[in-house]
Amino acid sequence: MAARKKNAAHSRDPAQPTPNRRPPRETPVPLDVLHPNACGIDIHSDVHYVCVPADRDDQPVRSFGAYSCDLEAIADWLQKCGITSVAMESTGVYWIPLFELLEARKFEVSLVEPGQLSRCGARPKTDVLDCQWIQRLHTYGLLRPSFRPPDSVLALRGYHRQRQTWVRYAASHVQHMQKALEQMNVKLPEVVADITGVTGRAIIEAILAGERDPGTLAALRHERCARSEDEIAKALAGTWRPEHVFALKQAYDLYQFHHQQISECDAQIREELAKLPVRSGDRPITRKPRTRGRKSNDMRFDACGPLLQALGVDLTAIEGIDVGTALVILAEIGVDVSPFPTEKHFASWLGLCPSTHKSNQTEKKRGPRKGKNRVALALRLAARALVKTASPLATFYRRIKSRIGAAGAITATAHKLSRLVYRMLKYGQEYVKQDLQAYEAKLKDKLERSLRKKASALGFDLVPKPAPS
Numbered sequence: 001m002a003a004r005k006k007n008a009a010h011s012r013d014p015a016q017p018t019p020n021r022r023p024p025r026e027t028p029v030p031l032d033v034l035h036p037n038a039c040g041i042d043i044h045s046d047v048h049y050v051c052v053p054a055d056r057d058d059q060p061v062r063s064f065g066a067y068s069c070d071l072e073a074i075a076d077w078l079q080k081c082g083i084t085s086v087a088m089e090s091t092g093v094y095w096i097p098l099f100e101l102l103e104a105r106k107f108e109v110s111l112v113e114p115g116q117l118s119r120c121g122a123r124p125k126t127d128v129l130d131c132q133w134i135q136r137l138h139t140y141g142l143l144r145p146s147f148r149p150p151d152s153v154l155a156l157r158g159y160h161r162q163r164q165t166w167v168r169y170a171a172s173h174v175q176h177m178q179k180a181l182e183q184m185n186v187k188l189p190e191v192v193a194d195i196t197g198v199t200g201r202a203i204i205e206a207i208l209a210g211e212r213d214p215g216t217l218a219a220l221r222h223e224r225c226a227r228s229e230d231e232i233a234k235a236l237a238g239t240w241r242p243e244h245v246f247a248l249k250q251a252y253d254l255y256q257f258h259h260q261q262i263s264e265c266d267a268q269i270r271e272e273l274a275k276l277p278v279r280s281g282d283r284p285i286t287r288k289p290r291t292r293g294r295k296s297n298d299m300r301f302d303a304c305g306p307l308l309q310a311l312g313v314d315l316t317a318i319e320g321i322d323v324g325t326a327l328v329i330l331a332e333i334g335v336d337v338s339p340f341p342t343e344k345h346f347a348s349w350l351g352l353c354p355s356t357h358k359s360n361q362t363e364k365k366r367g368p369r370k371g372k373n374r375v376a377l378a379l380r381l382a383a384r385a386l387v388k389t390a391s392p393l394a395t396f397y398r399r400i401k402s403r404i405g406a407a408g409a410i411t412a413t414a415h416k417l418s419r420l421v422y423r424m425l426k427y428g429q430e431y432v433k434q435d436l437q438a439y440e441a442k443l444k445d446k447l448e449r450s451l452r453k454k455a456s457a458l459g460f461d462l463v464p465k466p467a468p469s
Contacts, residue, residue: 034141039078040134041088042127043095050074051131053139056081061128071098075105087112087138089130090146110138110145117143147349153334156272160331161374163265167297170258176251177204183244187235191227196255196296198222203236208249212240259296266300269327273303279312279335279428286314303327311335313424317431318417319391320382328378335425343422350376352415376414379421383413392439393417399443 042049044066051061062077064070078086085108088095095111102109117133137143149157174196178189186207192200202220211217218233225232285305303323307330308314315326340346347353350373386394393413401409424431448462455462 031140033139035085035139037082037084038135038139039081039083039086040131040136040138041074041086041098042131042134043088043091043098044127045092045094047127048074048098049127049131050077051128051135052078052081052083053135056083061131063127066094068097071101074098075101075107078102078107079105084108085138086110087134087143087145089114089117089134110143111148112138112143113146147333147339149332149334150336152276153331156269156276157331159265159268159272160327163262163269164374166258166261166265170255170262170297173251173255173258177248177255180244180248180251181238183247184238184240186238191232191235192225199225199232203232204248204252207245208252262297263300269299270301270303270306273306273310276306276310278309280309283308283314286317299323299327311425312428313430315421315424315431317433318420318424319389319393319433320386320413320417321421322382322385325378325382329375329421332375337422337425340422343419346422347415347418349373350379350414350418352376352379352411352418376418379414379417380410382417383410386413390436392434392436395436395439395443 036053038053040051046066048064048066048070049061050064054060057077064074086102087110088099090111090113099109099111112134117130117137134143177195181188181195188200188203189195192203194200195204199220199222202222203217206217206220214233214236215229217236218229221227221229221232285308287304304316307316307323307326310330311326312335315321315329316323337346340349344353383393383397386397388394393416396416397409397413400412404412420431423429452462
C-alpha cells in the first residue's frame with residue numbers, strides 16, 4: 001500500500017502545480033546594494049587579506065602584514081578607496097587591534113561570526129576568495145554584525161574577565177593542595193568543608209611551618225567548625241614525606257599569588273565602576289540579606305552601591321541574582337540593550353532558547369544553541385541557586401523539572417531570568433516580586449480550566465469534591 005502511494009506521488013503530472021507550494025519565479029529577484037562602499041577583510045595571525053569593490057583600485061585584493069605599521073597602511077588604503085563600511089571575520093583575538101584602529105579612524109566596522117560565511121553557500125576555499133566573499137555578502141547586507149558593548153564597558157569587561165581567569169587558576173591549585181594532602185594521608189578535606197577556609201588555611205600554614213603534632217594542629221580549628229577537635233586530630237596523622245610537603249607548599253603559594261592578582265583586579269573594577277555615569281539618581285540602596293558566609297572568591301569591596309548607580313536598577317532584587325551575577329551582566333552587555341529588538345532576541349543571543357528547524361512542513365525541535373556566553377552561564381548558576389528557595393521562580397523550576405528534567409528546567413529558568421533582566425534594563429523599572437500564594441493559586445486555576453476542558457471534550461462534567469464535615 002505504501003509502495004503504491006509512493007509510485008502515485010512520483011507519477012503526478014508535472015504540468016500541474018504542487019499543492020501548498022508557491023510556484024517558481026520566472027526571474028530571480030535582484031539583490032539590493034545596501035553598502036556600496038563595503039570592504040571585506042580575512043583575518044590571520046600574520047597576514048590580512050583586504051578586498052574593496054573592483055572599481056576602486058586596479059588591484060582590489062591586497063595582502064597586508066599584521067604589524068602596527070601594516071594596520072595603518074590598511075586604514076590609509078581604505079580611506080583612499082572611499083570605503084566607509086568594513087566587515088571582518090572574528091578569528092581568535094587577532095581581529096581586535098585592527099578592529100579598534102578602524103573604529104578610531106571613523107569606519108563602520110562589523111564583526112562577523114564565521115558560521116555566517118559558510119551557511120551562505122558552497123564555494124572554493126582560499127584566503128583571497130574568503131575576503132572577496134565577505135565583501136560581496138556585506139555589500140548586499142547579508143551579514144549580521146556581532147554584538148559588541150560600548151567602549152565605556154569594554155575596560156570593565158576586560159578587568160572582570162581577567163579576574164575570572166585568576167579564579168579558575170586558583171581553583172586548580174586548591175585541587176593540587178588536596179592531592180598533596182591525600183598523598184600524605186592527611187584527611188583534612190574529609191573533616192573540613194573547605195580547606196581554604198579559616199580552619200583549613202590555619203592548619204596548612206602550620207604544616208608548612210613545620211608543625212607535625214595532630215593535637216597542636218587540631219587546636220587551630222575555628223570555634224564555628226562543625227567537627228570536634230578530636231575528630232580533626234585523628235584525621236591529621238600523616239606520613240609527612242618531604243616531596244609531598246614541597247608540593248603542598250608550592251600549590252599554597254600559587255593559590256596565595258592568584259588571590260593577590262584577584263585583589264588587584266577588584267581594585268581596577270572598582271575604579272571602572274566609579275567612572276560610569278550615575279543612572280540611579282537618589283534611589284536608596286537595598287542590600288539583599290546574605291544566606292551564606294563570605295567566600296574567598298567574593299568581591300573585595302561592597303559593589304552593591306556602584307552597581308546600582310551604573311545600572312540604574314537593582315538586578316539583585318530578582319530571586320537568584322546576586323552581586324556577582326549583576327556584575328557579569330554589566331561587564332558583558334552594559335546597560336543599553338537596544339541592539340536586541342525584543343526580549344526574545346536577547347534570550348536567543350544568550351543561547352537560552354530551543355532552536356526550531358523546519359523543513360518540508362516538518363518541524364523538529366533541537367536543544368539551545370551551543371556556545372560559551374558568560375551571561376548565560378551566570379544566569380544558569382543563578383537558576384541553580386533557586387532550587388531550594390520558596391519563590392515563584394523556584395516553583396516554576398520544579399514544575400518544569402517534573403516534565404523535562406533538571407537540565408531543561410535550569411535552561412528554562414535562566415531564560416525566564418534573562419527576560420526579567422531585559423525588561424528592567426530597557427524600561428528602567430524596578431522588579432516587582434510576585435507573591436508565592438498568588439502564583440500557586442494562578443497555577444491551580446489554570447490546571448482546573450484544563451481539566452474542565454478535557455472533561456467536556458469527553459462528555460463528562462467536572463464536579464468539585466464536597467468538603468468533609
